[in-house]
Amino acid sequence: MAGEWRYDLIVMDMAMPDLSGAEATRLIRSTEHTEGRRRVPVIAFTGNAVEEFRQRARRSDMDDFITKPIEKRQLLSAVDRSLDDRPVILVADDRPLDRERTMCWLRALDRVCVVGAATGAAALATCTSQRVSLAVMNLSLPDVSGIEGAHQIRHSKYGENIGIIAVSDRVDREAASARSLQATSATSKSRSRRRISAKSSSRWFPRSDL
Numbered sequence: 132m133a134g135e136w137r138y139d140l141i142v143m144d145m146a147m148p149d150l151s152g153a154e155a156t157r158l159i160r161s162t163e164h165t166e167g168r169r170r171v172p173v174i175a176f177t178g179n180a181v182e183e184f185r186q187r188a189r190r191s192d193m194d195d196f197i198t199k200p201i202e203k204r205q206l207l208s209a210v211d212r213s214l215d216d217r218p219v220i221l222v223a224d225d226r227p228l229d230r231e232r233t234m235c236w237l238r239a240l241d242r243v244c245v246v247g248a249a250t251g252a253a254a255l256a257t258c259t260s261q262r263v264s265l266a267v268m269n270l271s272l273p274d275v276s277g278i279e280g281a282h283q284i285r286h287s288k289y290g291e292n293i294g295i296i297a298v299s300d301r302v303d304r305e306a307a308s309a310r311s312l313q314a315t316s317a318t319s320k321s322r323s324r325r326r327i328s329a330k331s332s333s334r335w336f337p338r339s340d341l
Contacts, residue, residue, distance in 0.1 A: 137168070137169070137171070137257075137262075138171055139171070139172075139214060140171070140172050140173075140174070140210060140213055140214055141159070141171055141172070141173045141174070142173075142174045142176060142206075143155060143156060143173050143174065143175055143176070143193065144175075144176060144177070145175050145176065145177040145179075145184060145187070145188065146177060146178075152175055152177075152188075152191070152193075153175075153187055153188065153190075153191035153193075154191075156173050156175075156191045156192060156193050157191055157192065159171065159173065160192045166248075166253060166256070166257075167246050167247035167248055167249070167253065167257070168246055168257065169219055169244050169246050172194045172195070172213035172214065173192075173193045173194055173195075174193070174194060174195045174196070174197060174209050174210070174213055175188035175191075175193040175195070175196045175197070176196070176197045176198065176199060176201060177196075177198060177199065178198065178199040179198070184196075194212075194213050195209045195212055195213050196209075197209050217242050217243055217244040218242075218243055218244070218264035218265070219243070219244045219245075219246060219262065219263045219264055219265075220237050220243055220244070220245045220246070220263070220264065220265045220266075220267065221245075221246055221247075221248060221254060221257055221258065221263045221265070221266040221267065222234050222237065222245060222246070222247050222248070222266075222267045223247075223248040223249075223250075223251065223253070223254035223266060223267065223268045223269055223272060223280065224247075224248075224249070224267075224269040224272075224298070225249050225250060225269065225271070225272050225273050226269075227249070229269070230247050230249065231247070233267060234247055237267075250272060250273065250274045250275070251272040251273075251274050251275025251276065251279065251280035251283075252274055252275055252280075254266065254268065254272070254275075254280055254284070255275070255280055255283050255284060255287065258284045258287050258290060258293060259287045263293050264292075264293065264294065265293065265294040265295075265296070266281070266284060266293055266294070266295050266296070267296045267298060268280060268281055268295055268296065268297055268298060269298050269299075270297055270298065270299045271299070281295050281297070
């Protein structure tokens with residue numbers, strides 16, 4: 132289920148019969164890494180209060196640990212510690228160096244979560260499985276073009292509320308591409324880090340909201 136839909140938080144029993152909580156969390160983390168998804172907080176719970184189980188949860192990359200019988204105050208405290216309410220920026224680019232560079236620039240913004248996608252299909256899957264606030268779309272994605280991908284995103288569950296920055300290798304394509312994409316803005320790969328970051332922060336994440 133976690134692979135099909137983006138959850139804000141998972142509370143996981145360590146002793147499930149078919150797949151242990153530790154094994155399930157490792158699979159979730161592997162999928163997040165492979166598909167460039169945002170990290171979902173996982174709270175482990177178990178009837179065993181010994182330190183060994185707490186350490187096992189940490190080794191499995193779980194975020195918090197509570198014991199049974201679960202008390203309301205204990206559960207709500209763990210949820211409050213774990214929830215991530217930062218806006219999500221998606222960077223869709225099939226060129227790894229360009230994608231990582233843009234993601235690095237955007238991570239310099241305060242209180243945003245940046246995820247990547249190498250294909251149009253992966254970008255669409257991200258936008259339909261979680262709430263993305265802004266998508267930075269390369270127009271030359273190999274499987275689904277940035278133009279077609281953006282159209283599909285616009286018709287996805289949360290698509291009409293997603294800001295889209297169209298990115299191209301050629302400056303003279305920007306305005307036409309933005310109109311075709313129904314993009315909110317456009318820029319070229321030759322533009323500076325300051326231009327991309329400014330487009331992202333000033334319009335969708337004003338400083339007063341951070």
